Amino acid sequence: MNPHASDPAAVLWDMDGTLIDSEPYWIAAEKALATRFGVDWTDEDGLELVGQALPYSAAVLASRGVDLPEVEIIEFLLSSVAADVTERVPWQEDARALLTEVVSAGIPCALVTMSYARLAAAFQARAPEAFQVVVSGDEVERGKPDPEAYLLAASRLGVEIDRCVAIEDSRAGVRSAVASGARTLAVRRLTPVERIEGVSRVRSFEGVDLGTIREIAAGRVIDELDDIDD
Template sequence: MTSSIPAADTRTADGATLQAVFLDLDGTLVDTEGFWWEAEAEVFAELGHVLDEAHREVVVGGPMSRSASYLIEVTGARITLAELTVLLNARFAARIARGVPLMPGARRLLTELSAHGVPTALVSASHRTVIDRMLRSLGPENFHLTLAGDELSRTKPHPDPYLTAAARLGVDPARCAVVEDTVTGVTAGEAAGCRVVAVPSVMPIPAAAGRTVVGSLEEVDLPFLRSLITERQ
């Protein structure tokens, strides 16, 4: 993917400009958050441990290293982080090998952004091998840039992924919209100074100043995203 695409002119009537849109992957564009939990539950069952549903709220939306480390700690499983990471990625990859279901409104939103030339980045905590598999369903042509969790030293909830995406696209984070489905992702987008749209998937996301919470991507389109930047002025 190239990151040398100039920011498209998405100027609104009053002069405010939406320079780019950053989209999360799991639970936002593709309906796979449940896949991750099932993969984790299956792997730990094979290790002799039953995962409590309460752990799901902790691991959802987080980077693999954090989620796997937490599950090792709470279960006492005798496995290294590196070994568990390999097992979880392999189990998840097997689940998505035949394609992944898109969230309602995802295809329409990606098509609209692409048709209007809006610089769009896929920013995920998932590993590169997983992202590349899912891009077969999403269409790599819909993204000017894709960024994986294992390509940065710090990923969500730190702002680094969104700050990196903005820097590579040459845009101002304050004039970018982030679409996320978890508190972890929302925290990262807000810390980067972006305008965040929360589309809760597995766990609820509370309303907060400067945060827009919607029921699904079917409520999100280009005029809506442009209006968020206008409101900030």
């Protein structure tokens, strides 16, 4: 299908939390590793790491008492979560429906994740036609909230970042998308979504469709969270 004249140049998707409900996998892996070293690690601790680059998460775990080199912490987390995702991809069904609609309209899509290539590939294998470009956390020098990953995705797609819509769920991810210059849509998942000028915020993707994406690309700002996340 040929893209509509009002379509964004591309839609850039975060993975963990936004497209798949994998954050519980990450938190479970963090807890398992922390337990090995007698470190208390709660769900709240895990939520603090949502959307962060893996080296950052590894450094936090190490600072709390996980006595391993950061590269080994990252390897443990990746191996655990990749095995879980390979066994079962926990789709966020509202995001899956929106992704299907965007892809069916012929709009280029990129996956922009702080997970490393191994995990991104495990997910992409379940949606092989969806993403023309994948940018993973091990391909960038500066992870989210730095804009590098989003700028790299737009560059690889050959489009201007300010004509793209980025879809995120975490504080770090939203800040990364905004800093890149992309129009940004934030969905409320496990953590609050802060109010940032120009960022659209929704409770879920129920009721969000291709028309909504086109409006956001054109500059409309939607905010469904002004009563709960400020």
